[in-house]
Amino acid sequence: MENEQITPDEGLKLIQQTIQRARGKFSDISIYFIFWGWLVLTAGLLNYILHLLNFRELAEWGWFLMPLGGIVMPFLDRKKKEQAKQVTSFIDKYLIGLWTGFFIALAITLYVILGVDESIGYFMLILCMSWATLTTGYIIDFSVMRWSGLAGFGLAMVSLFVHFPEKQLVLASAMLIIYIIPGHLLRNFVKKQNTDS
Secondary structure (H helix, E strand, O other): OOOOOOOHHHHHHHHHHHHHHHHHHHHHOHHHHHHHHHHHHHHHHHHHHHHHOOOHHHHHHHHHHHHHHHHHHHHHOHHHHHHHOOOOOHHHHHHHHHHHHHHHHHHHHHHHHHHOOHHHHHHHHHHHHHHHHHHHHHHOOOHHHHHHHHHHHHHHHHHOOOOOOHHHHHHHHHHHHHHHHHHHHHHHHHHHHHHHO
16 A cells, blocks of 8 residues: 655645634534633622622522533533534544543632632632633634633732632633633634635
């Protein structure tokens, strides 16, 4: 069997096509960025407002939106299951590894928030989200996600210097900058790219 050699131009084109395909697949699941971003932002703001109104005993109830989000997720997950039947590229594997690591770090962070030190836990939470978004931006070559992740590192630092309940405002800002804005922009970018091609 004859070895087929590809030219540098063909290799570059193949890499660009793989990145575009990964960007498109990730755009399909950008709904997770948007969905969880709005859900956590809403819970954080609700918690903050209830603290301001001296309903502190009710404030934590805002976080019960998270299990509701878990109930809605299977309906958002249908498209992902259809995609799982497709061929997986090395970029897909990088993204799967990255977000698996993120969810493990998230579980540890939630333990820290609930049982060890709430102040450090918020820092860790924003730090993990920033790292995952920044790295995803590099993997799929989407600069908005890179900048959002970098901005998130700054917000993580800010969270160390504000007291509760203002930490909720920092978390809400982080969700907007790290998840919601890049999620919407990625979705719009890929839609525009698909209509242009």
